[in-house]
Amino acid sequence: MQLIDIGANLTHDSFDPDRDAVLQRGRDAGVVQMVVTGASREHSPQALKLAQQHPGELFATAGVHPHHASEYTAECDAELRELHAHAEVVAVGECGLDYFRDFSPRPAQRRAFELQLQIAVDTRKPLFLHQRDAHADFVSMLRNFDGRLGPAVVHCFTGTRAELFDCLDQDWHIGITGWLCDERRGQHLRELVKHIPANRLMIETDAPYLLPRTVKPAPSHRRNEPMYLAHIVAELARDRGEDVAVTAAACTATTRAFFRLPEPNA
Template structure:
């Protein structure tokens, strides 16, 4: 029996899934993926994430937020839109939000403002944070400190950083999302060692599809689009690096994801013992 998996970061609103999403989801289920969180990373994308969650109830859930790349679109109107989205039960986390100094698609002051306003949504709603940080660690920690003790929980999604960043997050009791970056021998080799230090109750897995197709997946697809079916491959790689059985890693990450995002347990339960 395939261990059930939860993909906590799937950009299923991306145009590359426009023609075959049903097929993509069937392949995911065939590879053990039983629930998915659709990432909302812009005003339009967050609306789309909710639509998909409503279209596929019980299978898909959503986040709603504005990625730092899109921070310039964060207006008072955008804030009101996000707050309205978070009144829906299908929307499980605030974000994707944070800072990205790697490309600086939005000016840093705009990134800071958009991040701070979304942190306030998390404070007001009690929902967890779905965070993005790249090349902005010090400022990221400084802004997060403003809401210390006032947010319910937070995950740094698609972690690709170094040891000090990881331990800074774990010291704050934040959760860590690992993607197929782990499988990239050019950029992700350092993660092979670091993932051993992540407590099982703080670790979740994600594809970040359609991005970050695992480079060592076989057979290689004819295209470069990542999709949720490859979560099982990421789980197996992660388990090997942690010295665990893949089933153990899957069970722990699924349990953690269900608790973090307040997802229903859809697995059949034994009737023994009442």
């Protein structure tokens, strides 16, 4: 199987001691390409640098997560636009709204989101979106840009059935993580993933977060990494009633088309 991890926070400092080994374990597990998440003013340039060090294998997003929306100044907007001039940056984000933690005030979140939506309009790049407990405002803001945006993926989808169908009705893609494997919080996703069309479904680890709880034997740590994408796609395939090779191939084809990724290096 060839797998693509659409969301790995590989610039996280937990990977500093062994990042090369993490990448190799991912390759050994069939992960042929990864999109490195840029989610802040600090980490978006780091994501680009990492992608440039691994051409054809790693790509980057550039954006500001709602947690960091308070840092979104005019200078930050200019910096993001400079990052998006690079071909290795394949999507705008991680951006969106998060009313669950409210690490930044909601007006600041909405302003940062709107400015990044304008970057997506101007660059014609796809959107890598975050939404938690803010569905109504999230959908409303995106609808304000109807007809001007390219494709969008709701990364790490954890929402309700109604929210899923709202997203699908907007023609958005859906990213599924190891949240699916969490018997405490993700059980509802087991049923919902059956309803996601294959050409809208993508997979991700969100490493180092969301280590799948069903990995056996359980690792001695809680750090997630791209090699566990193979476990996520196996669980996803089971829940969809598909052979894992079918699910994996469909997710990979969808991802490659969405981000306009080249075939992996030979």
